[in-house]
Amino acid sequence: MTHDLVPRPLNPAPATPDMVWPNGAKSALFVGFDVDAETAWIGNNPSNVDRMVTTSHGGYDARVGIAKIVQLMDELAIKATFFIPGWTALAHPAQCESILKAGHEIGHHGYLHKLPERDKLDAAFEEIDLGYEALQKVLGVRPIGYRAPSGENFPELLGYLAKSGMRYSSSFRDDILPYRHAGGADHAGLVEIPVNFAFDDWNFGMTSRTSSRPIFGRDAVLQMWIDEFEATHAWGGVTTLVLHPQVSGRPMRWYLLREFLLYVQQKSDVWIATGEQIADHYAAQEKARGV
Numbered sequence: 001m002t003h004d005l006v007p008r009p010l011n012p013a014p015a016t017p018d019m020v021w022p023n024g025a026k027s028a029l030f031v032g033f034d035v036d037a038e039t040a041w042i043g044n045n046p047s048n049v050d051r052m053v054t055t056s057h058g059g060y061d062a063r064v065g066i067a068k069i070v071q072l073m074d075e076l077a078i079k080a081t082f083f084i085p086g087w088t089a090l091a092h093p094a095q096c097e098s099i100l101k102a103g104h105e106i107g108h109h110g111y112l113h114k115l116p117e118r119d120k121l122d123a124a125f126e127e128i129d130l131g132y133e134a135l136q137k138v139l140g141v142r143p144i145g146y147r148a149p150s151g152e153n154f155p156e157l158l159g160y161l162a163k164s165g166m167r168y169s170s171s172f173r174d175d176i177l178p179y180r181h182a183g184g185a186d187h188a189g190l191v192e193i194p195v196n197f198a199f200d201d202w203n204f205g206m207t208s209r210t211s212s213r214p215i216f217g218r219d220a221v222l223q224m225w226i227d228e229f230e231a232t233h234a235w236g237g238v239t240t241l242v243l244h245p246q247v248s249g250r251p252m253r254w255y256l257l258r259e260f261l262l263y264v265q266q267k268s269d270v271w272i273a274t275g276e277q278i279a280d281h282y283a284a285q286e287k288a289r290g291v
């Protein structure tokens, strides 16, 4: 594959419109969890499937993490979005059902958490199809939100997702407000609810023998999250969380997340919403503008 390096904006999405959040809110909080389970460890490294200790990082989701996160959302009365790879749903159906039963939104997160690659379109599309099939089979759900496994995307995949009925993506790092991706002749672009990588708990709370990194404790992460949230709030943006039960379902990080969410909930002018609610609101605003 040759690479087109001609200078141009690499994301051709039109400019982001102004946002008026519902009920007089000044900003929004989107609580998103990626329920990778073992797929984070085997999707891009299949030989790890024979390494029980390595994959046990992901096994924490099913044994502890998912239940603790669902319990926390229940305690705080927050509806969140859980992006679940198809493999996770098939491997841990009871735990995934508990998420659905608690009233949360189920999102698409690929099948085996493989990095989508533009020179392997068939494989990238198959990940999408298999993910839909598994969520339909186990949960009876056809998700309308997608978070890219391993955080990658490209034009053909965005188009494939839009044509499959997906309505929003939450993966890109290039804005603080939702915007709409460029569409094609036969489809409208997805709504993007951009993420802020400072809110990806994996960066601060995951380390392993094969990818050994420093991890950061409560004071560092809580203060950073509060500061970043307050600044995003002042700018009227959306604070999008990229959390993983195998990270934020760990004891200290669970309390840290709880403290952060309680901090946000103290404010009366933050709209805490699922991805679907934010995408719906964005579409309603487009309609009101006559787009």
Ligand SMILES: [Zn+2]
Pocket: 034, 035, 036, 040, 109, 113, 149, 150
């Ligand atoms: Zn993931």
